Amino acid sequence: MSKQPAAVIGVGQTHHRAKREDVSMAGLCREAVDRALADAGMGFDDIDAIVVGKAPDLFEGVMMPELFLAEALGAAGKPLLRVHTAGSVGGSTAIVASSLVQAGVHRRVLTLAFEKQSESNAMWALSVPVPFNMPVHAGAGGYFAPHVRSYIRRSEAPTHIGAIVAAKDRQNALKNPYAHLRNPDTTVESVLASQMLWDPIADEDTSRSADSPAWIHGTVMRSEPTTAAERDQVNPQAGREAAAALWTQAGITDPLNEIDAAEIYVPFSWFEPMWLENLGFTPEGEGWKLTESGGTALDGVLPVNCSGGVLSSNPIGASGMLRFAEAALQVRGRAGEHQVDGARRALGHAYGGGSQFFAMWVVGAEPPAN
Amino acid sequence: MRDVAVVGFAQRQMAEFDGSPTCVELLVPILAECYEQTGFTRKDIGFWCSGSSDYLAGRSFSFVSAVDAIGVLPPVNESHVEMDAAWALYEAWIKIQTGEVDTALVYGFGKSSAGVLRRTLALQLDPYTMTPLWPDTVSLAGLQARAGIDAGLWDERAMAEVANRSLTDAEKNEYAIRKGGSSVDELLARPMYADPLRKHDCAPVTDGAAAIVIAADDRAYDAVERPAWISGFAHNADALQLGGRDLTRSPSAARAGEAAGGAGVEVAELHAPFSHQELILRGELGLGDDVRINPSGGALTSNPMFTSGLNRIGEAARRVWDGSSDRVLGHATSGPALQQNLVCVMGAEK
Numbered sequence: 001m002s003k004q005p006a007a008v009i010g011v012g013q014t015h016h017r018a019k020r021e022d023v024s025m026a027g028l029c030r031e032a033v034d035r036a037l038a039d040a041g042m043g044f045d046d047i048d049a050i051v052v053g054k055a056p057d058l059f060e061g062v063m064m065p066e067l068f069l070a071e072a073l074g075a076a077g078k079p080l081l082r083v084h085t086a087g088s089v090g091g092s093t094a095i096v097a098s099s100l101v102q103a104g105v106h107r108r109v110l111t112l113a114f115e116k117q118s119e120s121n122a123m124w125a126l127s128v129p130v131p132f133n134m135p136v137h138a139g140a141g142g143y144f145a146p147h148v149r150s151y152i153r154r155s156e157a158p159t160h161i162g163a164i165v166a167a168k169d170r171q172n173a174l175k176n177p178y179a180h181l182r183n184p185d186t187t188v189e190s191v192l193a194s195q196m197l198w199d200p201i202a203d204e205d206t207s208r209s210a211d212s213p214a215w216i217h218g219t220v221m222r223s224e225p226t227t228a229a230e231r232d233q234v235n236p237q238a239g240r241e242a243a244a245a246l247w248t249q250a251g252i253t254d255p256l257n258e259i260d261a262a263e264i265y266v267p268f269s270w271f272e273p274m275w276l277e278n279l280g281f282t283p284e285g286e287g288w289k290l291t292e293s294g295g296t297a298l299d300g301v302l303p304v305n306c307s308g309g310v311l312s313s314n315p316i317g318a319s320g321m322l323r324f325a326e327a328a329l330q331v332r333g334r335a336g337e338h339q340v341d342g343a344r345r346a347l348g349h350a351y352g353g354g355s356q357f358f359a360m361w362v363v364g365a366e367p368p369a370n
Numbered sequence: 371m372r373d374v375a376v377v378g379f380a381q382r383q384m385a386e387f388d389g390s391p392t393c394v395e396l397l398v399p400i401l402a403e404c405y406e407q408t409g410f411t412r413k414d415i416g417f418w419c420s421g422s423s424d425y426l427a428g429r430s431f432s433f434v435s436a437v438d439a440i441g442v443l444p445p446v447n448e449s450h451v452e453m454d455a456a457w458a459l460y461e462a463w464i465k466i467q468t469g470e471v472d473t474a475l476v477y478g479f480g481k482s483s484a485g486v487l488r489r490t491l492a493l494q495l496d497p498y499t500m501t502p503l504w505p506d507t508v509s510l511a512g513l514q515a516r517a518g519i520d521a522g523l524w525d526e527r528a529m530a531e532v533a534n535r536s537l538t539d540a541e542k543n544e545y546a547i548r549k550g551g552s553s554v555d556e557l558l559a560r561p562m563y564a565d566p567l568r569k570h571d572c573a574p575v576t577d578g579a580a581a582i583v584i585a586a587d588d589r590a591y592d593a594v595e596r597p598a599w600i601s602g603f604a605h606n607a608d609a610l611q612l613g614g615r616d617l618t619r620s621p622s623a624a625r626a627g628e629a630a631g632g633a634g635v636e637v638a639e640l641h642a643p644f645s646h647q648e649l650i651l652r653g654e655l656g657l658g659d660d661v662r663i664n665p666s667g668g669a670l671t672s673n674p675m676f677t678s679g680l681n682r683i684g685e686a687a688r689r690v691w692d693g694s695s696d697r698v699l700g701h702a703t704s705g706p707a708l709q710q711n712l713v714c715v716m717g718a719e720k
Contacts, residue, residue: 003468024498056430057452062501063425063493064452067705071609077625080607080710081461084424084452086431092449096461103467104371119497125430223418223448225438238445353434357448 005367006101007213008328010040016180016313019118025065026072029114033073036110039334044074048106053083053093053113055317055352058125060116073112087265087352088221089113090320091359094348095219098361102216113321122316140267143354148270151234155273157288162269163191166311168297169266173308175298175337180313191269214328214363217345218249226354233355239278242358247280250345250362251369256281259362260343261303261330263323265350267310272296275349276304298340306330306338320350324361331365373720374466375590375597378408378475378583379684383545383672386483387577390435391427393479396579397439404475404581408593412441415583416471418448419462421455421478422676425493428484436479447471454478456641456679456702456712459582463603472586478677479579487575487675494706496610507706508572512564514617514707515646519566523618526566529645530557533570533670536645540667547672548574570670573643578674580681598687598698598716602630605712610705623654623701623711630699630713637662637689638699639682643669647708651701655713665689679703683714690718 012035014020020028037043050073052066062068066075066082073080085092090113097111152159170186173179222242224231231237243255252258264279266272273287281302282290290296296304305311307326310319327348329335335343345364351357380403382396389395405411418440424432433450440446451458455478462474488506495501518524531554538551548570563569583593590597606622606629608615632638638661642648648663648670657663664670666685669678679702689695697717704710 003470054452056424058424058430060497061493062497063423063490064705065497067494067607067709068496068500068610070607070709071611071614075607076609077621078607079605081457081605082452083449083461084433085448085450086434096449096464099464099468103464105464105467221447221449222445223437224442224445226434228443230443236445237443241445353431356434 003102004104005215006098007215008363009213010036010042011325011329012036012039013178013322013325015178016315018180020116021118025060025116025119026069028116029069029112030072032114033110033112042108047074047078047108047110049079049100049109050075051081051083051093051097051100051109051111053089053111053317053321055084055086055089055115056125059120059122059316061120074110085352085359086357087316088320088350088357088359089317089352090322091324091348091350091361092221092320094321094324095221095359095361098216098219113318115315115317117316144268147233147355148268151270151274154234155285155288157273160188160192161273161288161291163188164291165266165269165272166191169305169309169311172298172306172338173312176307178313179308212332212334214331215367217362217364217368218246219361220246220249222358224356226356234274235278235284236355238356239351239358242360243279246360246362252362255279256302258345259302259347260345261306261327261340262347263307263309263326263349264304264347265310265320265323266305267314269311272304279349298338303340306335306340320359323350324348327361328363331363372467372586373599374463374584374586375599376582376683376687376716377585377590377593377597378404379687380404380407381545381578381580381681381684383547383576383578383674385547385574385576387481391429391481391484392432392435393481393579394436394439397436397477397479400477400579400581401439401475404583408583410473410583410593415473415475416447417462417465417474418446419458419474419476420450421453421458421680422480423452425490426480426482426484426675454676454679454702454704455580456683457605459584459680459683460603460605460712462584463600466584466586472589473584475581475583476680477579477581478680480675480677481577482575482675483577508564508567510612510706511572511644512567515566515644518618518646521618524646524649526558527554528649529571530554532645532648533557536664536668536670537570539665540671543667543671545672546667547576549667549671567644571645573669573673576672576674578672578677580677580684582680582684594691596691596693596718598690599718599720600714600716602632602713602715604629605710607710610709612707617707618650620650620654620708620711623651623708626711626713627655630715632656632699632713632715635661635697635699635715636695637665637686638701639664639666639668639686640701641669641679641682641703643673645670650708655701679712687716690716
């Protein structure tokens with residue numbers, strides 16, 4: 001049996017900030033929802049079901065907050081689903097929402113991912129001692145820095161590659177009115193001169209807590225364990241297999257030339273070249289060469305994170321959905337100043353946990369052929 | 371729509387699970403039992419989906435280590451909902467409907483005894499106006515029960531009848547943690563716990579995990595002779611604010627039941643953690659006196675959080691597998707005072 005074709009017809013997002021103390025959780029969500037509904041030319045009455053995604057509930061201090069938000073989200077009297085798949089959740093949530101349409105169960109679905117970290121304390125939420133587990137005491141930066149170091153060693157990449165990514169994404173963010181970090185003076189030199197946080201990840205390399213349809217050509221989710229002796233944490237198998245399955249679904253044989261824009265989940269600059277390889281855009285060990293050549297800039301062969309990416313706004317549970325949404329904006333020609341000229345097909349990518357949960361989609365300006 | 375059936379179900383419940391809040395130790399034998407029942411192996415499963423709560427586990431990302439129970443190398447197609455696993459089953463059913471996969475294994479887990487459950491669940495309320503008062507689950511259920519009594523919709527005797535039937539049926543359920551019926555008069559003579567609720571009107575705090583296997587079309591017959599074909603599957607939510615709801619009703623349950631087409635079922639497994647909630651649900655789902663309610667003993671005799679709804683669907687499906695029933699209904703609830711409800715109707719006929 002074949003899927004019903006599905007498309008993104010409206011996108012909305014908030015102005016991302018470290019602390020949005022001017023709004024409640026419901027207010028924050030409505031800011032994005034109202035913009036998405038206006039973009040789609042719809043009201044709540046047109047919506048058949050609501051799918052909410054969010055990273056850990058301890059980030060806001062509310063257990064299953066979609067329950068108290070149901071009314072504000074127009075979900076009273078409707079089916080309401082809540083997805084949580086760690087950092088990939090924004091992507092997974094969009095995929096669950098699209099599957100409701102593809103399955104033929106609903107026609108119009110509203111999906112929303114949010115994080116309001118200023119309601120609670122993310123470091124506390126991540127630091128609860130877990131019985132039967134050795135504490136990592138690292139935070140995300142400390143956890144991922146060794147993966148970056150390993151990548152540098154394996155690929156023999158020059159150490160300034162991370163700074164190129166950080167400077168590019170920060171410059172791209174200036175073209176995105178919703179981005180959190182807006183530092184016009186960020187350059188490769190200023191990144192290299194900034195404070196080292198988790199060697200080799202310096203301060204400027206990290207992300208800050210903060211009617212033309214886009215047709216869905218393929219969606220994929222893959223998971224692997226946090227720890228296993230045979231795991232390659234630099235180039236995880238789940239990511240490689242997810243990408244391969246995605247390209248097949250979307251009928252893509254040469255992703256580097258067939259994808260016009262990519263929104264890839266890059267919370268630390270070095271993950272750009274690492275994911276370029278994991279996604280199959282370049283052979284293993286050569287992702288950094290594409291980055292260094294300027295190939296991932298707005299005017300490059302594969303523009304990556306034209307929105308400024310996770311490096312410029314990282315509202316954790318929403319970051320994945322922002323990647324998916326920005327990919328949709330590109331193929332709809334609605335990305336404003338950070339629009340890639342003539343983008344017809346784009347990738348949205350999210351990952352989570354210890355580089356173990358992956359969610360991706362390909363969207364296109366044309367309806368899918370299959 | 372594709373024909374999809376429930377073909378495997380395994381469960382474990384206990385008053386206190388002596389293990390990790392991620393229940394990996396509990397999930398491994400449960401998954402093994404599912405493989406044994408269906409003849410499927412890990413490689414036959416196209417999609418995995420789980421339901422659990424970080425707050426119950428007392429940590430963030432509690433489901434992350436739970437995937438170790440699957441053994442996820444090579445990687446698997448997997449997802450998770452922060453809801454009762456009945457909704458994970460719904461996500462898996464949707465995934466099969468897209469045609470991407472033909473089989474799915476769904477599991478849920480929760481160690482309610484790790485904290486004070488009735489207090490933990492107060493964190494589900496409005497964080498600005500309600501949670502600061504810490505209204506606990508049992509007290510809110512007491513208000514709901516009282517509202518129905520005051521409105522003349524039910525009385526303490528009707529509630530005790532529900533409890534007595536459940537406790538009697540639970541004697542035949544090896545996984546029930548509270549069992550042993552007596553008489554309605556004896557139950558009514560027991561002390562009040564949260565007026566008008568007595569202890570037996572409230573589900574016991576329960577730890578546990580469970581899993582269900584579903585399969586499409588001919589794959590279902592590979593697993594079981596008489597699959598429980600899903601004929602209707604729907605869920606719905608109400609607003610949370612208690613002051614804005616008629617607590618004696620559950621409109622979302624009625625809407626879910628109507629969308630799932632629950633008429634004509636012979637057996638209904640209802641997820642009613644409080645005795646009066648069964649009375650509300652029977653009304654909202656239009657279940658007459660001829661419908662056998664909760665032959666497993668139901669949630670009043672064991673209520674593992676985030677699995678109890680899935681258990682209701684598994685218990686109902688078993689009545690189809692063993693030929694004792696042709697048309698059954700499984701129900702799950704979530705949120706305070708029956709805010710969110712799901713109905714899965716199954717039968718021997720496609």
